[in-house]
Amino acid sequence: MDEAEVPVELARLWRIAPESRLGRPARLDVGAVVDAAVALADRDGLAAATLPKVAEALEVTKMSLYRHVGSKDELLVLMRDAAQGPPPASLEGTGPWRERLRGWAEAQAAVLERHPWLVRMPVTGPPSGPNGIAWFDAGLRALRETGLDWGAKVGVVMLVSQYVGGAAELAQGLAAGRGTGLDQAAAEQSYGRAMAALVDPGRFPDAAALFGSATFEATGPDTGGHDFRFGLELVLDGVAAAVERA
Amino acid sequence: MDEAEVPVELARLWRIAPESRLGRPARLDVGAVVDAAVALADRDGLAAATLPKVAEALEVTKMSLYRHVGSKDELLVLMRDAAQGPPPASLEGTGPWRERLRGWAEAQAAVLERHPWLVRMPVTGPPSGPNGIAWFDAGLRALRETGLDWGAKVGVVMLVSQYVGGAAELAQGLAAGRGTGLDQAAAEQSYGRAMAALVDPGRFPDAAALFGSATFEATGPDTGGHDFRFGLELVLDGVAAAVERA
DNA sequence: CAAGGATAGTATCCTAGAGATACTAACTGG
DNA sequence: CCAGTTAGTATCTCTAGGATACTATCCTTG
Missing domain, CATH: 1.10.10.60 (Homeodomain-like)
Structure with missing residues (x-):
C-alpha cells in the first residue's frame, strides 16, 4: 500500500x-x-x-x-x-453463478436507468475507481465457482457489462423522439414509414421483410424489458457453454 | 417509394x-x-x-x-x-449460420480497425443510412435459415454488433497509453502496480486476486485478437442455444 | 438577350466552453 | 506577527458551433 x-x-x-x-x-x-x-x-x-x-x-x-x-x-x-456507486448488498449472497451474474447485470442496468448519461460516457480504459473496482470484483465473485481462468472471467464480466450498456443505449435511443410533440409511437411509425420507402426489397431483401413485418409497429413500452431479458439470457447461455467446457 | x-x-x-x-x-x-x-x-x-x-x-x-x-x-x-461502407461481397455466399455470422462480425471488426473513431461515436438510433441498412440486412440474411422470429433476429444482430463494438473499444483503450514516451507494456505495468497498491484484498478479494495474478503482465499485442475470438464464440454459443430452442 | 428568381458560398457576428496566467484572500506554524 | 502554504478570483486566449445578412453565379423565362 x-x-x-x-x-x-x-x-x-x-x-x-x-x-x-x-x-x-x-x-x-x-x-x-x-x-x-x-x-x-x-x-x-x-x-x-x-x-x-x-x-x-x-x-x-x-x-x-x-x-x-x-x-x-x-x-x-x-x-x-x-x-x-457501490454494488448493492443484495449481490453479496451465494448461489449458482447464473443467478448471481443475472442479478449483477440487472443491478447494473438499474444504475444506468438512474443515470442515463453514464451510457454515453466514453470508456477510457479498465475500471480504476473504487466503485468501478467494486462492481468488477462483484462480477468476478459471481464466477468464482465456475472454474474459468482469469482471462475468461474478465472476458465474461466485460461481455455482460458491454451487453447491459448496449441494451441501455438502445433503449434510450428508442425512448428519444418525444420532446417536440412527437410521442414515441409517432416517432417509431415515422421511422418505419420512411424506412419502408427507402429500403428497396431488391437490394435489401431481409431488411425490407423486417420493415414490412409488424415488428416495428407493435413495440410497446414494456418491450425494452423483454428484449433486455432475451439478450441477457442469450449471453448467459454462451457463458454456460464456456463453463461446461472448463 | x-x-x-x-x-x-x-x-x-x-x-x-x-x-x-x-x-x-x-x-x-x-x-x-x-x-x-x-x-x-x-x-x-x-x-x-x-x-x-x-x-x-x-x-x-x-x-x-x-x-x-x-x-x-x-x-x-x-x-x-x-x-x-457496404459490407464486403465475401459475405454474400451461403453456408451455416454460425460461419456466416462469424464472418459478418469479423468484417465489422475490420471496419472498426480502419476507422477507430467509429467506436466512440454516439449511437443515435437504429440504422438508417444505406450502408447501415446493408450491414443490417447482411446480418439478418446470415440468420435466415435459423427459424428465429424477427424480434430474435434483430436482437442477435444487435448483440453481435454491440459485442464487436465493445471489443474494439476495449482494444483501443488498451492500445492508448503510448504517445508520451510510455510504451504499452510500461503503461500496463504502471496500471497494474497502481491497482495492486489500491485494491485492498480485504474489500475486493477477487479483484485483488486478479491483479495479483500474472494476467496483466503477460498481455502481448496478439492478445486482443485472441480475446476477441473468445468472446465472439461465447456470443455465438448463446445464439446457438436460441436457435436450437426455435 | 436582358431581367429576375433560385441556389451557392462569404463575411461578420454571437454564445459558450476549456484552459492558462497572474493575481488576492485566508489560514497556520515557527 | 510574519512567512510560507493553500484556496479561490479576475481576466484573457483559443476553439467550436451556429445565426444572420450579404454577394456571386447560374438558369430560365419573357
Whole structure:
C-alpha cells in the first residue's frame, strides 16, 4: 500500500486526501464538485455538466474547480465512478453463478436507468475507481465457482457489462423522439414509414421483410424489458457453454 | 417509394439529390463534405473533424458547409454511414449460420480497425443510412435459415454488433497509453502496480486476486485478437442455444 | 438577350466552453 | 506577527458551433 507511487488522478479517484492542515481551509472538495456535476447530468444530461455550470451550482468561480479536479476529462472519470456507486448488498449472497451474474447485470442496468448519461460516457480504459473496482470484483465473485481462468472471467464480466450498456443505449435511443410533440409511437411509425420507402426489397431483401413485418409497429413500452431479458439470457447461455467446457 | 415523405436528413443520407438545375452550380456536395470529414477523423481522430477544419480542407468557408449538412450532429451520422461502407461481397455466399455470422462480425471488426473513431461515436438510433441498412440486412440474411422470429433476429444482430463494438473499444483503450514516451507494456505495468497498491484484498478479494495474478503482465499485442475470438464464440454459443430452442 | 428568381458560398457576428496566467484572500506554524 | 502554504478570483486566449445578412453565379423565362 505504498501510496506515494499512486498518480494524482488516482489519488483523487480513491479520495486519498493529503491531510495537510496548512494554508487556507477549503470550502470545496473533490466530492462536492463531483456530486454537483452528477446532479447536473442527472437533471439535464451530460452536456449540462460543464465547468461553468458546476461552478455556478457551487457558488464559486469556474477556475477554482481546477484546484480539485485537474481537467474536464478527469471530472468525467470521477463522475462515472461516483454515479455508479457501490454494488448493492443484495449481490453479496451465494448461489449458482447464473443467478448471481443475472442479478449483477440487472443491478447494473438499474444504475444506468438512474443515470442515463453514464451510457454515453466514453470508456477510457479498465475500471480504476473504487466503485468501478467494486462492481468488477462483484462480477468476478459471481464466477468464482465456475472454474474459468482469469482471462475468461474478465472476458465474461466485460461481455455482460458491454451487453447491459448496449441494451441501455438502445433503449434510450428508442425512448428519444418525444420532446417536440412527437410521442414515441409517432416517432417509431415515422421511422418505419420512411424506412419502408427507402429500403428497396431488391437490394435489401431481409431488411425490407423486417420493415414490412409488424415488428416495428407493435413495440410497446414494456418491450425494452423483454428484449433486455432475451439478450441477457442469450449471453448467459454462451457463458454456460464456456463453463461446461472448463 | 414515395420520396416526398422522406425528411431532409434522410434524403441526404441516401443521397437523393433534388436534381434542380436552377441557380448557381455547386462546387461541393454532401459526399465531398463527408469524405473530407472522414479523412480528417481517420488521420487525427474524431475531435479533428470540426466544421472549420473540414471547410479548410475543402478550401471553402465554414458556413458553406451548412448548405450541405444541416448540423454537426447530422455530419456525424453521415460520417458513420460513409465510413462503414457496404459490407464486403465475401459475405454474400451461403453456408451455416454460425460461419456466416462469424464472418459478418469479423468484417465489422475490420471496419472498426480502419476507422477507430467509429467506436466512440454516439449511437443515435437504429440504422438508417444505406450502408447501415446493408450491414443490417447482411446480418439478418446470415440468420435466415435459423427459424428465429424477427424480434430474435434483430436482437442477435444487435448483440453481435454491440459485442464487436465493445471489443474494439476495449482494444483501443488498451492500445492508448503510448504517445508520451510510455510504451504499452510500461503503461500496463504502471496500471497494474497502481491497482495492486489500491485494491485492498480485504474489500475486493477477487479483484485483488486478479491483479495479483500474472494476467496483466503477460498481455502481448496478439492478445486482443485472441480475446476477441473468445468472446465472439461465447456470443455465438448463446445464439446457438436460441436457435436450437426455435 | 436582358431581367429576375433560385441556389451557392462569404463575411461578420454571437454564445459558450476549456484552459492558462497572474493575481488576492485566508489560514497556520515557527 | 510574519512567512510560507493553500484556496479561490479576475481576466484573457483559443476553439467550436451556429445565426444572420450579404454577394456571386447560374438558369430560365419573357
